[in-house]
Amino acid sequence: LKEGYSPYKDKFKLNSKSLEYTAGAALDYAYGIKLSELSETSVKDYKSRYGRFKTYLDKRNLLDKSILSITKQTVNDYLQTIVKASSARNRNNTRIVLSSLFGELENNDVIPRNFVENIKVLNTKSVSHRTYSLEVLEGLFAYMKKNDPVLLLFIKFVSYNFLRPIEVCRLRLKDIFLSQKLLRVQAKNKPEKTKIIPDIVLREIQDFDFSVQNHFLFTPTGIGEWEATESSRRDYFTKRFWKLKKKYNEYLLATGKTLQLGGEYTIYSFRHTFITLLFRKLRKEFTYTETCDKLMLITGHSTLDALKAYLKDIDAELPEDYSGLLSLI
Structure with a gap:
């Protein structure tokens, strides 16, 4: 071909x-x-x-x-x-x-x-991936740490490396370069991209056995072989998170809390959440343009326009309190 x-x-x-x-x-x-x-x-x-x-x-x-x-x-x-x-x-x-x-x-x-x-592209209602509050994040991470550490690590790659779930499913040990703190992965918009592995993730994997380079980083039980298509692997972790979320909701009710996480809270929501958190932290020091330039290197968006459109979709930037502008006095 x-x-x-x-x-x-x-x-x-x-x-x-x-x-x-x-x-x-x-x-x-x-x-x-x-x-x-x-x-x-x-x-x-x-x-x-x-x-x-x-x-x-x-x-x-x-x-x-x-x-x-x-x-x-x-x-x-x-x-x-x-x-x-x-x-x-x-x-x-x-x-x-x-x-x-x-x-x-x-x-x-x-x-x-x-x-x-x-031919015209029709308007569609975007799939909702609601961002998590800090309180929910802390509780959910603590629950996963105790009940499903494999799923938690999977989600940390989404949260801290800003990978899409299917990109995490593609990772094999040969794609990870510990000494250089780098990983490479097949991306959505190009054949391959290279990203740094932040220390917060590196600490989680540096003691893993990397001897069988063709093994997947994530299978139902951790590192290993997995005879399944990448879409099936992604769907598996999607369902696994859905089941954990259901149990977490039951746990919340049992402990007297009324909060319930609905279908709008997904694995993809973690990526939205941490990009939003990072954007707002950078904006405290830099202009909007400077922030986008720095963020683009981290998130892996192919163009600045694509990143800006994404930030707009997830409401990453919000105005300061404008009460003073509404005063009649």
Whole structure:
């Protein structure tokens, strides 16, 4: 694939009337090109979404017709069926996949232009990952330390290294360089990124046995092998935290406290929380721009605009008390 070979190249069907690529063959060709660029999780996502689109075309007798017969309206109609059946978010994610495939077809002169990229992105309600208060953090960390230290360490990598949960699941021992206090991980927006390991995390892992370099840092019992996809590994820790949170809520009630942590409190919430805490601490000494510049190096956001948009979404910066501005006297 890296040398330009595609397993789908020889499987093109020619439309007898136009001698052009059929829709099905063209989509297979584009998917074959994308394979070399996608992560394990993305491969499954792409295959599923473009596969369902092919099924849609087949039911409408479009799959074996020229790829040029697939119009912007065709794709729009398909995306509309997704909105009705599930959600705008699912529809937008399918749009991203189809736009990527049609982009490959444009790049390889199979179609004149990628019209999917001009299809509107629908507004969606963002998934809520509510930040934790300091009081809740202290109580929850203490409870995990006693009842699930493996999960606590997993969450510390999210909290202190600002990794996404799926990035933590990707970590193998060979990705960690103790002497240099560095780790490398496959990121959301680029093949690989390198991050420092802060001492607060380093102290937790420096005495681990690193002899089997290909072992995962996190499995259900700690370091070891784990025959599961990365999405399955992430889902495992998501469910494990959900179960612990349920027990923690029961513990709170048993100790006379009324606080209950709902579904909006997630593992991802820890990342939001500690980025917010770090941002506000830096803002006490630096300007907004200086703070963002320093924070970008720590969080791993690819661009300053992406970081600023993220900070806005999580309400990292709040105004000072403005009561004086409201006084009528």
